[in-house]
Amino acid sequence: MTTTAARATPTTAPVTTDPVTTDHGHRRITARFRILLWLLLMMAVGLVSVATTTRYLLLQDVDKRINRLLTQETAEFVNFEERGGDPQTGRAFTDPAEVLYAFLERQFPDPDEELIGLERVPGEPDPRKILQQHDVPGTQPLIEDNHALRQIFRSSASSGVLHRAEGEVRWAKVSVAQRGASPSAAFVVAIHPQAEQERVNHEFRILLGISGGALLLTIGIGWGVAGRILKPVRLVRTTAAELTEQDLTRRIPVRGSDDIAALAETFNAMLDRLERAFTAQREFVDDAGHELRTPITIVRGHLEVMGDDPADREETIRLVADELDRMSRIVEDLLLLAKTERPDFVVPEPVQVAELTADVFVNARTLGERDWQLAEVADVEAELDFQRITQAMVQLAQNAVQHTTPGQTIRIGSRVDGPNLELYVADSGPGVQEQDAEIIFERFRRGSFRRGARGSGAGLGLSIVKAIAEGHRGRVRLDDTPGGGATFTLVLTESQVLEGSPT
Template sequence: MTTGRTTRRTTTGSTTTEGKARAPSRFSARFRILVWLLVVMTVALTTVVLTTRSILQSDLNERIGMILTQETAEFDNFVTHGRDPDTGQRFTDARELLTVHLQRQFPEPAEELLGFIRESPRPTVIRQPREISTRLPLYEDRASLERIADAPERSGTLRAGGGEVRWAKVPIAGGEGEPASMFIVAFHADRGQSSVNNVVGILLAISGVALLMTCAVSWAVAGSILAPVRLVRATAAQLTEQDLTRRIPIRGRDDISALAETFNAMLDRLERAFAVQRRFVDDAGHELRTPITIVRGHLELMSQGEGPDSVRDRRETVRLVTDELDRMSRIVEDLLLLAKTERPDFVQPAPVQLAELTADVFVKARALGDRRWELAGVAEREMSLDAQRITQAMVQLAQNAVQHTEPGQRVWIGSQLTDRGARLYVADTGPGVPAEDAEVIFERFRRGTTAGRRGSRAGGGSGAGLGLSIVKAIAEGHHGRVELWTTPGGGATFELVLETS
């Protein structure tokens, strides 16, 4: 069986929600980000400063030890191999040995080289003859020099001149009766420590500047990063039940853009949910008002009835009221069904054999009216469908065909395979659907313009214009569509076009 052109129309709605805004936090996210970043930076810079200070201190201690070792080793070598410049012979006088050696040395700024001869009544201290840039206090501190001379160790540490002094000494072996003499090298560690402190001070100053720069940059960057979040908050605050159309502009492909995209998707779902709610309330109020008015009017007439015809009138009134109540019940059921179409569990697909499904629909449709029912074709294929919903839609289309045909006219039911799925159809030989009606009959409570018994292709069983809306909702629940074709020779063909995922 061949068919013609299809016309289909889909409508959407919009709703909003209104909720209470949470009390703002005591501190903004921007401020908290800044504080945490400053804490991390402070800890990192403090670790760097302390580590640098430790390394410099260790290096200073190692350098002092090397200086003391080197100076004492040089003096030992000079004692062994040195020659008196006047005689060319080895030194025999300790004073001359110390004087010549000290004259040839160039100490560090914090280093002090001395000769010490324990003479009576007062020890003699020999210093370098040249002027040095820094006056060191150990030369004047005779008590400290005597402690060094009396110490059994060859190196050690003491406090002199208000600071720490690390020293080493080399005793000079003399003849019988000669006073004890020695070479002393002292390093004033506090003078070397000042360079370490200077470096640490510079690092602290640089760290302070870095923290200030980090504070400024972090404040600006955090503001830039959180700008979309503030936009989301502002948009959410502006949403009302009357306006859910606002959306967050999406820029880039980062996490903030993903947040904005998720927020927009949430607004889309809210808009659809409120549209369904509003549509249900509007439709219920609109469609139930008329039967309620009819019921009330007839009941008022019945309450005023008197005379011999009152019983007959009451019976007629009860019949009319019962019909209206039945119609109200069908309208409510259809509205509830349409409201469920937005739920994710409206359709529950399962593997279904199309041949069996088509045959079941055909058997059920034959009981709807005295027509020439024909099973036009059967598709042999298994598809994932909600069999109950598809059956409901096909029976609705069959009921629609019965309403617009006369007894004895032909009605076809069948299914066919397509390249991407299958289509199930109901075709009749009735008056067909005018072109102006094809655009609206799938909308809720919209009826065709044809008068009389065949005046509503969308009426279905309820006569409220919901039948084809339900069919459309079931098709879209399967990610398919409903198509309307013109039956060759006159009539209308409605198809459920279903595609495999």
């Protein structure tokens, strides 16, 4: 039988907060889940370490208490043996069994403690039990275990640990002998630590249970806190997934002042730069298409109607050449405006402003037959881009030529006004109407009233001047010239005057 597999339709994976997601066919653990896993691992290690250390310390305390009790009981017996006497005769004991009996019948053992008196019987393998006091409920007393008593009685050590099937026994022994004879009896203290150890283990299990509850509580709190902290990160991912070339307006809400808020601010700043770059690109394409369409149409129209007459051909070629030159200037201006978004558009360096002003004046005099005047010069050194400022000033001079007639005055100068360096071009033309003061600095925008003869520009010159001024963190100011006309001033507010003084 032949089967046909259905073709998978590509889909965009939705943003999810599940611990495991699928991305390009690979399983991936989210940052939220990884944070929770590391938190749980560290807490689990810490809580288990605390519980284990607590159990160890409690068991050590049990061992110390048992050793202290064994030492105390044996010391009391030794003291009784050395200083005590027979209660019937009032004299010192002569029989080891009597010492043991007299001491033991007055003792009250602690819980889980046995006090035993043993005596050697000639010819018998097991010692005889003289008397025993004990309080070991639920556990087989040592007195009933002859094998264990024989091991303790015959041991050369004064204390030790006996391991039985019923549990561990800690013991201490004091040998008793008639004066001048070998030991024939022994006082034995035995302690069963199982109950104390079980209490410690019970507390250990309770501590583990509390730790488990704390871990479960941590899972809930940690999951919520991690989700809250990482919410801006998920917004970054969602926003990045939804960004398109047509819509770059989405931004991430910034709350607080922590690292996540700083990440959101950085991402928003990146989107601002990206939006400006795409906007500049679209404006460049739109402006180029808009401005180049007219000369292309003119060139095509003249070529289509061009006849065989030599004079007609010559006129057509001249018109086509003029339109091609105009197209070339438009393209150069558009390329220049496109570069204004680059960080290296302006490269400041120490410049002699007087030399810059003089060069601008010399270059401007070739633009047209006007009454050119060098009004004033700032004899200072400043940080600016010599080439860009010259380009802007020459553009302002060209604009002044286009809006004046031969013989009219155009003044060029530079000065220092407080912290600002100002370079200006003032003409004596008709001036700029108030409603045109703002729009003339926009791309492809001209004033509603032409101040002079119509030029061949595309309305990009003042846009370039504005871009150069803003590249120096300055601005272009438009004022009326005293006596009539317009004065365009580059106000470079961030240009640092290094030395010198205005002249």
